[in-house]
Amino acid sequence: MSSAAVIDTLDVVAPTPTQDNLPRRMGDFPTLVDALDYAALGVRGVNFYTARGELGDVMTYAALRDKARQIGRKLKGMGFEAGDRIALIAATEADFVSFFMGCQYACVLPVPLPLPTSFGGRDGYVTQLRLQMQSCRARAMVGPDSMEEFNQQAAEGLDLLFCGTFQEFDALKVAEGELGHPSSDDLAYLQYSSGSTRFPHGIAITHKALMANCQGQGRDGVQLVDDDRCISWLPFYHDMGLVGTLLTPIANQVSVDFLATEDFARRPMQWLTLMTRNRGTITYSPTFGYDICARRVGAEAMKSLDLSSWRVAGIGGDMIRPDVIRHFAETFKDAGFSSTAFVPSYGLAECTLAVSFAVLGRGMEIDLVDERVLSGDIPQNTDDHLHVAANGVLADVDSDIHLKSDESVSEDDIRYREVVCCGIPLPEYELHVRDEDGSKLPERQIGRIFVRGDSVMTGYFDDAETTASVLSADGWLDTGDMGYMRDGGLYVIGRAKDMIIVNGRNHWPQDIEWAVEQIPGMRSGDIAAISLPGKSREEVATVLVQCRLRTEDERRQLVEQIKRQIQSVAGINCRIELVPPRTLPRTSSGKLSRSKARQQFMAGTIEALDF
Amino acid sequence: MTNAGAPEGDVYSRICRLIEPFNKKNVPLTPQTTFASDMDFDSLTVMDLVASIEDEFDIVLPLNMLPDLESIDQVARAVQKIRKDV
Numbered sequence: 001m002s003s004a005a006v007i008d009t010l011d012v013v014a015p016t017p018t019q020d021n022l023p024r025r026m027g028d029f030p031t032l033v034d035a036l037d038y039a040a041l042g043v044r045g046v047n048f049y050t051a052r053g054e055l056g057d058v059m060t061y062a063a064l065r066d067k068a069r070q071i072g073r074k075l076k077g078m079g080f081e082a083g084d085r086i087a088l089i090a091a092t093e094a095d096f097v098s099f100f101m102g103c104q105y106a107c108v109l110p111v112p113l114p115l116p117t118s119f120g121g122r123d124g125y126v127t128q129l130r131l132q133m134q135s136c137r138a139r140a141m142v143g144p145d146s147m148e149e150f151n152q153q154a155a156e157g158l159d160l161l162f163c164g165t166f167q168e169f170d171a172l173k174v175a176e177g178e179l180g181h182p183s184s185d186d187l188a189y190l191q192y193s194s195g196s197t198r199f200p201h202g203i204a205i206t207h208k209a210l211m212a213n214c215q216g217q218g219r220d221g222v223q224l225v226d227d228d229r230c231i232s233w234l235p236f237y238h239d240m241g242l243v244g245t246l247l248t249p250i251a252n253q254v255s256v257d258f259l260a261t262e263d264f265a266r267r268p269m270q271w272l273t274l275m276t277r278n279r280g281t282i283t284y285s286p287t288f289g290y291d292i293c294a295r296r297v298g299a300e301a302m303k304s305l306d307l308s309s310w311r312v313a314g315i316g317g318d319m320i321r322p323d324v325i326r327h328f329a330e331t332f333k334d335a336g337f338s339s340t341a342f343v344p345s346y347g348l349a350e351c352t353l354a355v356s357f358a359v360l361g362r363g364m365e366i367d368l369v370d371e372r373v374l375s376g377d378i379p380q381n382t383d384d385h386l387h388v389a390a391n392g393v394l395a396d397v398d399s400d401i402h403l404k405s406d407e408s409v410s411e412d413d414i415r416y417r418e419v420v421c422c423g424i425p426l427p428e429y430e431l432h433v434r435d436e437d438g439s440k441l442p443e444r445q446i447g448r449i450f451v452r453g454d455s456v457m458t459g460y461f462d463d464a465e466t467t468a469s470v471l472s473a474d475g476w477l478d479t480g481d482m483g484y485m486r487d488g489g490l491y492v493i494g495r496a497k498d499m500i501i502v503n504g505r506n507h508w509p510q511d512i513e514w515a516v517e518q519i520p521g522m523r524s525g526d527i528a529a530i531s532l533p534g535k536s537r538e539e540v541a542t543v544l545v546q547c548r549l550r551t552e553d554e555r556r557q558l559v560e561q562i563k564r565q566i567q568s569v570a571g572i573n574c575r576i577e578l579v580p581p582r583t584l585p586r587t588s589s590g591k592l593s594r595s596k597a598r599q600q601f602m603a604g605t606i607e608a609l610d611f
Numbered sequence: 612m613t614n615a616g617a618p619e620g621d622v623y624s625r626i627c628r629l630i631e632p633f634n635k636k637n638v639p640l641t642p643q644t645t646f647a648s649d650m651d652f653d654s655l656t657v658m659d660l661v662a663s664i665e666d667e668f669d670i671v672l673p674l675n676m677l678p679d680l681e682s683i684d685q686v687a688r689a690v691q692k693i694r695k696d697v
Contacts, residue, residue, distance in 0.1 A: 119646045119680045120645065120678065122678035150675070262674050266658050573651050
C-alpha cells in the first residue's frame with residue numbers, strides 16, 4: 001500500500017477518532033465536493049488495515065481533501081474536461097479514495113472497476129475491464145502497481161490520455177489547472193456493479209442522487225449517533241462498498257476502518273476482530289459474509305471477541321437467508337452480539353444504493369408464505385397464504401407447523417418459505433408493487449417492485465434504449481425484483497430479471513449463454529442459464545443445454561467442455577443439465593424464456609438427459 | 612510461471628494435503644487438476660484455500676497472481692517461486 005496519499009505516517013499511531021466536535025450534517029450538501037469540504041473541517045477520516053490486521057494508511061478527511069484537490073488540479077492541467085470518464089481499479093486503498101475524490105474536484109467521472117477474485121480466469125478478467133472501458137469511452141485508466149500488467153493489457157490500443165499506476169500519476173510533471181465545482185445535477189460517477197460483463201452499461205449517478213441517498217441512509221436508515229463508527233470489507237467496485245461504506249460516511253462525517261475484500265475472504269475473522277478492537281457500530285454484509293464467519297470461527301478467536309458495540313448489522317446485496325442469519329446470531333451471542341442489531345435492507349445500484357431499511361432494533365422480521373403462491377401455482381387471492389412470524393418465532397400459525405432444518409415449513413402437504421422484511425422505504429421514495437399489466441397492487445399481493453425518488457439513476461451511460469426499458473419518462477424505475485408490501489414493510493421474494501447471484505456476485509445469464517455459444521456446434525437458443533435453489537436456498541447457477549448427442553460418453557465430454565468454457569469466459573461454476581432438442585420454451589416473439597424454462601425444469605416438465 | 616522449473620514434490624504434496632478438506636467431490640488430484648472446472652471451487656473456497664497455503668508456507672500469495680493460477684501444478688510452482696524470492 002502506498003503512503004503517498006497519507007498524512008505524515010511517522011506520527012500516526014492510531015486510527016482517526018470516532019468522536020468529533022464538528023456538528024454532524026447528514027448529507028445535506030449540493031454535491032460530494034461540498035460534503036468532503038465540510039467533513040475536512042473535522043478530525044474523522046478513513047483507515048486501512050493490512051491482511052494481518054495491522055493499521056496501515058490513515059487519512060483524515062482533511063488530508064483526503066488536500067490530496068484530492070491536488071489530483072484534481074493535475075487532471076485539469078492534463079486536459080481532462082468536465083464529464084470525461086476515468087477508469088479506476090477499485091482496490092481497497094487510500095490511493096483509490098484520493099483519486100475518486102480528485103476526479104470530483106475536476107468534474108471528471110470516476111468509474112470504479114473490479115479486481116480479480118479467484119484462481120484462474122485471466123482472459124475473462126482482462127476482457128471485462130476492456131469492455132467496461134469501451135462502454136464508458138474512458139479517457140484514462142489508473143490502478144495500483146500490482147495490477148499494472150492487467151491494466152496495460154486491457155487498455156491496449158484504446159485512445160487514452162493516461163494509463164498507469166497511482167504512483168506514476170503522482171510523479172507526472174504537468175502544469176496544474178483550475179479546479180472546477182460540479183453542480184448538483186452533474187453526474188458524479190458511473191457504476192458497473194450489477195450489470196452484464198459481456199454487454200456492460202454504466203449506471204449514471206448525479207451528485208443530487210448521491211446526496212439524497214447518503215442523507216437517507218444516515219438520517220433515516222441507520223440514524224447516526226455520536227459514537228458511530230463504520231467497519232467495512234466490501235469492495236469499492238460494488239455499490240454497497242462504494243456508496244454504503246465510503247461515500248455515505250464522507251457525506252455524514254463518520255470514521256471508517258477498511259479491510260481489503262480479498263483479506264476478508266482469506267481471514268474473515270479479521271472483520272469481527274476489527275469490530276471488537278475499534279468499537280465498530282455499523283457494518284454491512286451480504287448473507288454469505290455472516291455465513292463464513294459463523295462457519296470459520298474457532299474457540300480461541302471467539303474468546304477475544306466483544307461485539308457488544310455492534311448497533312447496525314446491515315444485510316443486503318443478495319437474497320437474505322434467514323437460517324444463516326439466525327446461525328450467526330446464535331454463534332456470536334456469547335461474544336455480545338445481539339440479533340436485534342440485524343438490519344435487513346433492500347437496494348440496487350440503479351437507485352444509487354439504498355431503497356429500504358428495516359426498523360432499527362427489531363432484527364429480522366419474517367413472513368411465512370405458501371410455496372405454491374410464490375411459484376405462481378395457486379392464485380394469491382386472499383391473506384390465507386401469508387402467515388406471519390416475528391423474528392423466527394411462529395406467531396399466527398397453527399401449532400402443527402414446524403420449521404424444518406432445510407428452512408421451509410410444512411403443514412400437511414403445504415410448504416412455506418420464510419420471506420424476510422427488507423424494511424421501510426426511505427422517505428424520498430414512492431414505491432409501487434405492480435401486476436403484469438402495470439396496475440398497482442394492494443398490500444400483501446405479490447408483484448413487480450417499482451420505485452421513484454431522488455436517488456434513482458439518470459440512466460445507463462450512453463444507452464438510451466436499455467435505459468428506456470427500465471426507467472419511464474415520469475421517473476419510475478422497474479427494479480426487476482418481485483415482492484409485496486405488508487404494513488408498510490417491503491418483502492422481497494426474488495427477481496423477475498434473470499440475474500444469478502452467487503456469493504454476492506452478480507452473473508448475467510446472457511454472459512454465460514454467450515460463453516457456451518462460442519463452442520463450435522452450439523447455437524444461440526440452445527442454451528438457458530438460470531438460477532435454481534440449492535439445499536439451503538443458496539442459488540445454484542444452472543445451464544440447460546439442448547443436446548442432440550446420443551451416447552452418454554459424448555454427452556459427458558460435452559458437459560465437461562461447457563463447464564470449462566463457462567469457467568474460463570464467465571468465471572463461474574455452473575451445473576450443466578442436458579435437455580432434449582426443442583424443449584426450451586420460447587416467448588410469443590420467439591425469444592428464449594428463461595423464467596419459463598426455470599419453472600418447467602423445476603416442475604419436471606423438462607426432463608434432463610442422462611450422462 | 613511455467614518456466615520456473617518443476618515444483619519440488621514436497622511443495623506439491625503439501626498443497627494436495629491442504630486441498631483435501633475442500634475437495635468435497637473427492638476429485639482425484641493430479642498436477643493438472645484445476646480448481647474451478649475440475650474441483651468446482653467457488654471464489655470463497657479458493658480464498659479459504661489461499662489462506663491455508665499462506666499459513667502453511669508462511670508466504671503471501673498476491674492477488675495479481677491468482678488469475679494465472681488454474682491448476683495445482685501452477686500453484687505449487689508459484690509457491691516455490693515466492694519462497695525462493697523471499
